[in-house]
Amino acid sequence: MGKSIYKLFAVSPPGLESFTQKELEALGIRGEMVKGGLDFKGGLEELYKANLFLRTATRILLRVAIFKATTFKELVERVSRYPWEIYIRPDVPVKFRVTSRRSKLYHTKAIEERIIRGIMQRVKFEPLIAETEEEGESVIVKVERDKFTISVNSSGAMLYKRGYKKLVGEAPLRENMAASMLLAAEWDKSMPLVDPFCGSGTICIEAALMCKNIPPGAFREFAFEKWRIHDPQLWEKIKEEALSNIRECKVAVEGFDISKKAIEMARENALRANVQDCTNFAQGSFPRLPFKEAFVVTNPPYGIRISTAKTQEVYRNLGRWIRENFSRAKIAILSPMKKFVETTELPLEKVTSFSHGGIRVGLYVGEILKI
Numbered sequence: 001m002g003k004s005i006y007k008l009f010a011v012s013p014p015g016l017e018s019f020t021q022k023e024l025e026a027l028g029i030r031g032e033m034v035k036g037g038l039d040f041k042g043g044l045e046e047l048y049k050a051n052l053f054l055r056t057a058t059r060i061l062l063r064v065a066i067f068k069a070t071t072f073k074e075l076v077e078r079v080s081r082y083p084w085e086i087y088i089r090p091d092v093p094v095k096f097r098v099t100s101r102r103s104k105l106y107h108t109k110a111i112e113e114r115i116i117r118g119i120m121q122r123v124k125f126e127p128l129i130a131e132t133e134e135e136g137e138s139v140i141v142k143v144e145r146d147k148f149t150i151s152v153n154s155s156g157a158m159l160y161k162r163g164y165k166k167l168v169g170e171a172p173l174r175e176n177m178a179a180s181m182l183l184a185a186e187w188d189k190s191m192p193l194v195d196p197f198c199g200s201g202t203i204c205i206e207a208a209l210m211c212k213n214i215p216p217g218a219f220r221e222f223a224f225e226k227w228r229i230h231d232p233q234l235w236e237k238i239k240e241e242a243l244s245n246i247r248e249c250k251v252a253v254e255g256f257d258i259s260k261k262a263i264e265m266a267r268e269n270a271l272r273a274n275v276q277d278c279t280n281f282a283q284g285s286f287p288r289l290p291f292k293e294a295f296v297v298t299n300p301p302y303g304i305r306i307s308t309a310k311t312q313e314v315y316r317n318l319g320r321w322i323r324e325n326f327s328r329a330k331i332a333i334l335s336p337m338k339k340f341v342e343t344t345e346l347p348l349e350k351v352t353s354f355s356h357g358g359i360r361v362g363l364y365v366g367e368i369l370k371i
């Protein structure tokens with residue numbers, strides 16, 4: 001039997017696609033970047049690797065059907081032609097997510113009903129409907145100018161849900177965003193890593209996972225494990241090989257926060273992520289450190305709960321602390337306000353921006369080197 005090649009799509013938050021592209025390239029996969037992700041082709045091996053290894057993507061979709069339809073009758077007929085039995089099982093609930101733009105068929109609930117009808121004609125059973133995507137399978141339908149693109153979500157729960165973060169702080173950073181910050185800072189484990197506003201520890205934990213070469217998907221399940229085409233032997237082989245490449249992290253990864261509760265959460269999260277051996281979390285604000293060279297990757301307070309003046313003071317202190325404590329620092333800062341970042345008086349450049357929890361944040365990177 002020939003190996004099937006699928007049309008796949010790695011979804012990444014708009015603004016972070018270039019990081020996902022670099023990660024795909026590192027896996028030997030060529031992707032074509034579009035807004036919101038990357039199109040790529042591959043068999044099960046590529047699908048499994050993308051799910052297991054991509055730190056910056058949110059999910060991996062498999063394109064099942066692409067066609068044009070302008071009537072409901074046509075829609076049901078076209079949908080019924082595809083092999084849904086591969087992905088949809090009578091015992092696994094399915095969540096449908098439909099969006100339609102500039103199309104004759106625009107009523108999303110009616111589109112969903114007809115798609116379910118088309119699927120039923122093919123599989124000869126009525127799919128169970130899920131309330132959330134976490135529950136099982138999800139089918140994502142995008143209609144644009146009458147063109148239907150119907151995909152199944154091979155990941156299940158979003159890929160940034162690695163499985164280690166049970167406890168979260170007030171403004172927790174998503175894991176894939178933390179990973180993007182580390183890629184932007186070019187975190188190469190050549191110097192210690194410090195996050196002076198670590199909160200629940202996301203940046204430090206992601207840094208330690210990278211340092212130890214622990215795949216981000218090592219702790220979780222994926223929707224494709226329930227597909228009829230799933231190849232458990234191949235999947236186990238890929239996972240085993242990845243786990244055999246885990247190594248020690250020899251460099252310090254340190255997180256600090258003014259809040260005692262945040263530090264407790266960070267420690268518990270690190271324990272669950274299996275990086276307690278190389279991370280160190282301590283309560284404190286701008287501590288003295290025993291090293292002079294570091295990566296400083298951080299997500300300072302946004303200033304939503306405290307005044308602008310106080311927030312600017314925090315940024316000013318951050319800039320001063322970096323300049324006074326390090327002879328060399330590679331820096332990445334995530335912030336919603338350019339004027340806060342300017343207060344640091346650090347040589348930073350905005351490399352991208354993206355939406356985080358409904359807030360537009362900029363990612364600023366730079367380096368200081370005292371000779």
Ligand SMILES: C[S@@+](CC[C@H](N)C(=O)[O-])C[C@H]1O[C@@H](n2cnc3c(N)ncnc32)[C@H](O)[C@@H]1O
Nearest residue numbers: 172173197198199200202257258259285299301
């Ligand atoms: C935006 S949150 C960081 C979230 C974090 N990246 C995470 O993954 O949970 C900012 C953190 O800065 C801490 N903080 C605020 N002012 C501080 C200060 N002066 N020194 C140290 N930490 C501070 C807050 O307690 C909060 O946890």
